[in-house]
Amino acid sequence: xxxxxxxxxxxxxxxxxxxxxxxxxxxxxxxxxxxxxxxxxxxxxxxxxxxxxxxxxxxxxxxxxxxxxxxxxxxxxxxxxxxxxxxxxxxxxxxxxxxxxxxxxxxxxxxxxxxxxxxxxxxxxxxxxxxxxxxxxxxxxxxxxxxxxxxxxxxxxxxxxxxxxxxxxxxxxxxxxxxxxxxxxxxxxxxxxxxxxxxxxxxxxxxxxxxxxxxxxxxxxxxxxxxxxxxxxxxxxxxxxxxxxxxxxxxxxxxxxxxxxxxxxxxxxxxxxxxxxxxxxxxxxxxxxxxxxxxxxxxxxxxxxxxxxxxxxxxxxxxxxxxxxxxxxxxxxxxxxxxxxxxxxxxxxxxxxxxxxxxxxxxxxxxxxxxxxxxxxxxxxxxxxxxxxxxxxxxxxxxxxxxxxxxxxxxxxxxxxxxxxxxxxx
Amino acid sequence: xxxxxxxxxxxxxxxxxxxxxxxxxxxxxxxxxxxxxxxxxxxxxxxxxxxxxxxxxxxxxxxxxxxxxxxxxxxxxxxxxxxxxxxxxxxxxxxxxxxxxxxxxxxxxxxxxxxxxxxxxxxxxxxxxxxxxxxxxxxxxxxxxxxxxxxxxxxxxxxxxxxxxxxxxxxxxxxxxxxxxxxxxxxxxxxxxxxxxxxxxxxxxxxxxxxxxxxxxxx
Numbered sequence: 001x002x003x004x005x006x007x008x009x010x011x012x013x014x015x016x017x018x019x020x021x022x023x024x025x026x027x028x029x030x031x032x033x034x035x036x037x038x039x040x041x042x043x044x045x046x047x048x049x050x051x052x053x054x055x056x057x058x059x060x061x062x063x064x065x066x067x068x069x070x071x072x073x074x075x076x077x078x079x080x081x082x083x084x085x086x087x088x089x090x091x092x093x094x095x096x097x098x099x100x101x102x103x104x105x106x107x108x109x110x111x112x113x114x115x116x117x118x119x120x121x122x123x124x125x126x127x128x129x130x131x132x133x134x135x136x137x138x139x140x141x142x143x144x145x146x147x148x149x150x151x152x153x154x155x156x157x158x159x160x161x162x163x164x165x166x167x168x169x170x171x172x173x174x175x176x177x178x179x180x181x182x183x184x185x186x187x188x189x190x191x192x193x194x195x196x197x198x199x200x201x202x203x204x205x206x207x208x209x210x211x212x213x214x215x216x217x218x219x220x221x222x223x224x225x226x227x228x229x230x231x232x233x234x235x236x237x238x239x240x241x242x243x244x245x246x247x248x249x250x251x252x253x254x255x256x257x258x259x260x261x262x263x264x265x266x267x268x269x270x271x272x273x274x275x276x277x278x279x280x281x282x283x284x285x286x287x288x289x290x291x292x293x294x295x296x297x298x299x300x301x302x303x304x305x306x307x308x309x310x311x312x313x314x315x316x317x318x319x320x321x322x323x324x325x326x327x328x329x330x331x332x333x334x335x336x337x338x339x340x341x342x343x344x345x346x347x348x349x350x351x352x353x354x355x356x357x358x359x360x361x362x363x364x365x366x367x368x369x370x371x372x373x374x375x376x377x378x379x380x381x382x383x384x385x386x387x388x389x390x391x392x393x394x395x396x397x398x399x400x401x402x403x404x405x406x407x408x409x410x411x412x413x414x415x416x417x418x419x420x421x422x423x424x425x426x
Numbered sequence: 427x428x429x430x431x432x433x434x435x436x437x438x439x440x441x442x443x444x445x446x447x448x449x450x451x452x453x454x455x456x457x458x459x460x461x462x463x464x465x466x467x468x469x470x471x472x473x474x475x476x477x478x479x480x481x482x483x484x485x486x487x488x489x490x491x492x493x494x495x496x497x498x499x500x501x502x503x504x505x506x507x508x509x510x511x512x513x514x515x516x517x518x519x520x521x522x523x524x525x526x527x528x529x530x531x532x533x534x535x536x537x538x539x540x541x542x543x544x545x546x547x548x549x550x551x552x553x554x555x556x557x558x559x560x561x562x563x564x565x566x567x568x569x570x571x572x573x574x575x576x577x578x579x580x581x582x583x584x585x586x587x588x589x590x591x592x593x594x595x596x597x598x599x600x601x602x603x604x605x606x607x608x609x610x611x612x613x614x615x616x617x618x619x620x621x622x623x624x625x626x627x628x629x630x631x632x633x634x635x636x637x638x639x640x641x642x643x644x645x
Contacts, residue, residue, distance in 0.1 A: 025583065026475065029572050044461060044475020045468045065571035065579040408576065 007052040007185045011241040015051030016232045017061055017069050017404070024068035030060035035182065035370040035395060052185070055178035057395045058232030058270075058404015059371070067408075073235045075267040076277050082224045083126040083281075089218045090226060092127035093204040094118060096136060097230040097308030097400040098271045104407045105275035106286040116290025119298070121283050127226070128216055129293045133300030135204040136307040136316075139175055142197035143313070144320030147171050147390050154389075156356055167192045170365075170381060170388045173313050175199040177237035178395035182370065187378060200307065201227045201234055202243050205264030207297065209246030213255070215295050220250050221257050227268040230308065230403035233395070238265035270405025310368035310399035311338035311345060314392040318349060318364065327354045338366045341398060343373040346388065364390045369397035431622035433637055435541075435613050439496045444614055446488035450481040455594045457481070462587070482564050489561060506542055507550035513537045517544035524603075541632040545603075552596055556589040563589070 008014045019030075019039075026044040031037070038054040041047035047068070049060075061069035082088045103112035119129055146167075152158040153166040160166050174180055174195040183190050198206075205227070209220040216223065227234055237243075243264045250256040269277065278285055292298070303319055306312035315335045322330040337347035346365045353360050365388045367373050374393065380386040396402045436444070460466060460474040493500055516537045520526070522545050523534045536543075542550060563586040571579050605611050607628070613620045626633045 025567070026471075027567065027571055032572075042468055042472035042475075044478070045471045046464065063572065065574065065576055066583065067576055067580065 009241050011239060013056075013073050013236050013239045015049060015054050016056035016071055016073050016235045017049060017054060017058055018072050019047050019049055019060075020068050020070055021046045023066055025066050027065065030064050030069065033059040033063045033371055035059070035178070035374065036186070055181045055395060056233040056236045056404075057178040059396060061232065061404050062402075062406065062408050071232055071235075071270070073268075074273065076269065076273050076280065079226055079267060079269060079277060080280060088222055088224045089216050090127050090224045091130050091208045091212065091216075092122045093130045093132050093135075093201060093208070093225060093227045093265070094122070095132045095201070095227070095229045095231070095234075095308065095400065096305055096312075097403060097406070098228055098274070100308075100401065101230060101271050101406045102275055102285060104409060105272070106278075106284060108286050110409070114285065116292070117285050117288045119293055120288040120291040121278055121285045123291060123294075124283055124288065125278065125281050129295070129298045130204050130208050130212065130225075131293055131298040131300055131304075132200050132204055132227075133304035133307070134297050135200040135207060136175075136304035137301050138203050138207075139197055139200045140303055140307075140313065140316040140320055142203075143171075143173060143175075143195045144317045145324065146195055146197060147317060148321055148324050151360065151362070151389060152353070152356070155360065156358075167194075167196065169193075170386050170391050171195055173317075173392045173394075175307070175313060176394045176400075177231070177233040179370065179393045181233070181236070182374070182395070187382065190378070190381060193381065198243075198245075199234075199237060200304075201229060201237065201268075202245075202264055205238070205243065205266075206245045206249070209262070209264060210249055212297065215297060219257055220246055220255065221262065224267075225263075225265045227265045228271070228274050229268055230271050230400045230406045231396075232270060232404040234405070235268040235270075238263065238268045270403075272405060272407055275407065308400040309339075310341065310394050311366045311392065312399065313394075314338045314364055314366050314390065317390065317392075318362075321362070322349075322351055325353045325355075325360070326351050338364065338392075341368075343367070343369055344377065362390065363388045364392070366392045368394045368399055370395045432619035433622055433625045433633070434618050435610070435620045435625070436618040438618065439492065440499065441614060441618055443488060443492040443496070446484060450485035450488060451593075451597075453477055453481045454485065455590070455597055458590050458594065479568060482561070482568070485557075486561050486565070489557065503550065504554065506540065507547045507554065510544075510547065513539075514544040514547065521545070538630045539628065539632070541629050541636070543628070549596060549600060552592055556593045559585055559589045560593070 024046045026041060026047055028043050030047060031039050035057065036053045036055060038050045039047050039060060040050055049069075058069075058071070061071070079090065082090050099115045099118050100111055100113050102118060103114045104110050108114065122129060149158070149160065150167055150169055150171050153160075154169050170193060172179075172183070172190070172193045172195065174197055177199065180194060183194060205225045208225045209223050212223060213220050227238055244261045246264050247256065247261045303316035306315060315338050318335050319330050335347070335349070338345050344365060344367050346363065348361050348363045350359055350361045352358070365377065367377050370393065377386070377391060377393075394400065396404065457474040457478040460471060461478060464471050466474070517539065520534055520536065522543055523536045526532045526534045563582040566574055566582050567579070567586060574582070604614070609620045609624045622633070625637070
């Protein structure tokens with residue numbers, strides 16, 4: 001552990017990304033992608049990462065032309081050992097963006113949707129499936145409902161059902177761990193603006209070790225949860241000490257066998273890590289049969305599916321908010337103004353709050369690629385001038401789909417990829 | 427009998443190209459070594475990188491300008507260095523007689539050479555191909571690494587390093603032999619001309635086949 005790290009709680013991984021000094025050319029490419037200026041070192045010299053500023057987003061890792069940044073946390077072998085131990089039930093929590101990226105590592109065309117093959121490969125490896133899309137649906141129910149509560153409080157003075165404090169508007173999404181860490185370390189006064197909902201990964205961990213004990217007929221202590229994420233920052237998120245809600249719940253309800261707290265999510269593998277795990281176990285995802293998830297925990301809606309894209313959380317939240325406020329489904333179900341790759345998108349939607357019989361215009365914004373787009377949004381909120389009520393923020397350009405844990409295609413998607421097959425070698 | 431006739435071997439365009447080459451390549455080699463081993467402080471290595479970039483730009487401009495101004499000479503140079511024959515093999519077998527001359531003080535018969543001897547041709551090939559590679563890869567690595575696939579950038583970086591080491595290691599040999607052939611050294615650095623007798627001895631085929639008198643007093 002880096003003893004100088006000051007912005008981490010005890011137990012957290014202090015900096016998931018480091019730079020290999022022997023590989024770094026000091027070209028400065030990584031600095032352009034770092035949202036916090038955490039990368040130091042003058043042009044031409046070996047660069048370093050200031051772990052206190054680092055969000056662990058991994059954008060430097062996937063964008064370094066020389067492959068110098070690497071992950072400090074690698075638990076592939078640990079997960080394989082757990083899979084081989086018959087006393088454990090290893091639950092794989094598969095994020096939405098993993099299924100459209102992992103195929104690349106097995107020779108399938110970029111963007112191939114391989115949900116069935118991924119389930120098949122994971123089951124062959126010994127995993128039980130908890131599709132993170134399922135908990136993305138839970139997240140959006142929480143986040144959407146919380147937004148309605150905040151909006152009704154701001155507009156109509158409605159009090160909390162449970163008597164608790166209601167957060168201010170605009171409400172920020174909270175499922176991107178890099179964004180949450182950005183707020184916590186740089187703009188702590190904005191913390192009340194963050195949704196209090198946990199991320200889908202963390203909800204999944206809790207569900208697996210509570211409700212999941214009935215599904216798999218196992219004790220919570222023998223369930224080992226593995227987040228399979230497109231994101232390196234999720235490794236940091238899972239290591240946060242406060243994320244042991246399942247342990248607390250089980251203990252409170254007399255379901256615990258141990259007094260030793262266990263995390264909701266035991267470890268996190270990135271998409272790249274999972275590819276390595278499959279390859280170590282000689283599983284060729286491309287050749288696997290398509291199978292079903294096998295339980296309710298692998299069922300999900302389209303709202304959960306679009307979480308991995310910029311605008312996806314907002315679109316899903318608006319669908320929920322619309323349904324809750326108006327009492328009817330949004331038709332058509334798509335909310336296209338928040339789609340696309342523009343750095344910052346905004347939209348407004350007018351809907352009738354059935355409870356108060358009043359029309360409400362909700363102004364929303366969607367921000368991704370924090371390195372380039374977040375500062376004006378934050379400044380507006382800090383100055384109390386933000387016109388928005390709900391703001392989705394994802395650190396990575398394009399959203400989780402382009403996360404720091406996704407496969408790095410070393411031959412790129414340029415003309416070189418196209419001519420490579422002509423020069424087959426082995 | 428010694429003649430005072432001279433031959434213009436390096437016209438002004440070649441000399442200016444070579445001056446700029448010295449001015450840019452020597453610092454490039456030195457800063458390249460610093461960047462490779464990084465033995466200095468961060469700010470010193472950063473300065474080395476900045477000097478490396480500036481000199482790289484000067485080298486590029488020098489090469490492009492010479493290509494445009496002396497296009498025919500470039501083509502002729504390429505033709506000369508890439509034209510090899512059995513004579514070159516024979517030259518390499520005795521290394522141009524230099525080891526015998528330098529180490530044993532013994533003069534051996536050297537196969538007749540053209541404007542460039544076989545060693546100079548080999549060096550010319552290295553300078554021409556290595557220099558082109560260094561300029562091309564250097565620009566990609568400095569300005570456009572993010573536009574090129576990672577695997578390619580890695581290979582270009584490797585190519586840059588290998589080419590740079592080859593040329594850098596050639597440099598002391600070139601400097602030594604360049605100064606050792608003092609008339610040629612003066613021609614390249616000062617006036618461009620070498621004594622006729624010298625040329626006739628070191629490059630007889632060139633003198634015989636290509637040199638024509640341009641005036642009674644001046645060649």
